[in-house]
Amino acid sequence: MTDNTVDKTRPYAYKITGGKALKGDIEISGSKNAALGIIAAAMMVDGPCTLENVPDISDVHVMVDLCRSLGATIEAPDIHTLVIDPRTINTYKASGALVSKIRASYYLMGALLSRSGQASIRLPGGCNFGQRPIDLHLKAFRLMGARGSRPTDIDNGIVNLKADPLHGANIFFDIVSVGATINAMLAACKAQGKTVINNAAREPHIVDVANFLNAMGARIKGAGTDTIKIDGVPVLPGNFTYSIIPDQIEAGTYMIAAAVTGGDITIHNLIPPHMDPLSAKMREMGYTIEEGDDTIRVYNPYPDEELYAINVKTSPHPGFPTDLQPQTVVLLCKAAGMSRMHENVWQSRFQYVPELAKMGANITVYDRMALVNGVTDFKSATVEATDLRAGAALVCAALAAEGTSFINNAQRIDRGYEHIVSKLTAVGATIERVNVDYTSEDTEA
């Protein structure tokens, strides 16, 4: 079974025959959300660099194509390695169709402002979990001396930023924002003077972007805390090879897939402390989580006993990751009684609930809280992946459900899960991609 057994130019679904306990080993790939920030950051470096452990996923392919469209030279000697030379970049404008395919295209604002003092980028699209503004990104650029960041400056959906040159600033983010923290770091690395980012995001991928930039010659301190200090430097020499951290959310998704099928899986090439919020909640439910140096084993020691209903609240790192929220709700369906999931990061991120209900889930949503009434024995159904992580949640439910399910819009899941078909097949799942005569308006994460 390979991962490319379908015509991906046509709509396709995952066909999953579930009801089997997953057993064996899964290897985690590089972090999508670190890779997207790092590839964009490479565009502001003054020399070549090599990236290793890059995930082979469609969001990364789009970001690479977008950077090539700017003139960057990017070679891929293998599917997990990129050799990047940004010195051939010949424009500061990124407003083509590629930009609207991925939200992370907005990182090019900070990167191109740093590279050439100008950036003209089409605003990312909305998304199906509520408003996704970029006011904090624009505020940071404005404080560092960029003009064109007022909402009234936005011309037909395109942000035109100009700074001669960027200077250091003291930035305070009212809301913890991963994207704004990364964009502010990108703009600050070569700005004149010192920048302090207060109330910064602390996710593992923020630290990875900062470590990449420091390897390129930047002077960033405090990444991973809520205060990041950057001393601007005139040149980022680059000429360095950097390996991307493992994907925290991919790892958590497979931990949940193991648990929800009653399986016993050891997940390799992860950073156990990154999984702490999820590991703690799964232990509360009654699962055993065994940690090694770069592994986690998940299984239920008492399969005949009821799992405990629990409450979960998403929040910025080191809180419970919002990107594991949908998958965790699937797991809460297996607990006896009422569990609660509070979504505190996104305005509304429960669009997948009606799809889960088709598979037997009993969930009531009150604004930003989902009340989950277990125990659910999932049943197979035809459902739709409403976004990347919602789709991953439906995969977990389909793996647990007796019978054959179809998950439409499976391309949304392929945005963030490398070789998911072969990884799940290797632990006993029956899953394949099949072309279907179904499509819906595509959104972007």
Ligand code: EPZ
């Ligand atoms: C990143 O999105 C991730 N995407 C998301 O993962 C993740 O859900 C999110 O961080 C939170 O962890 C990538 O890294 C590519 P935010 P981002 O800025 O940066 C509000 C996935 O599944 N906000 O941290 O866009 C915003 O509306 C994706 O991999 C503003 O108000 O998220 C939200 O309520 C989905 N103004 C909150 O902050 C701004 O200028 C957090 O958003 C920016 C954000």
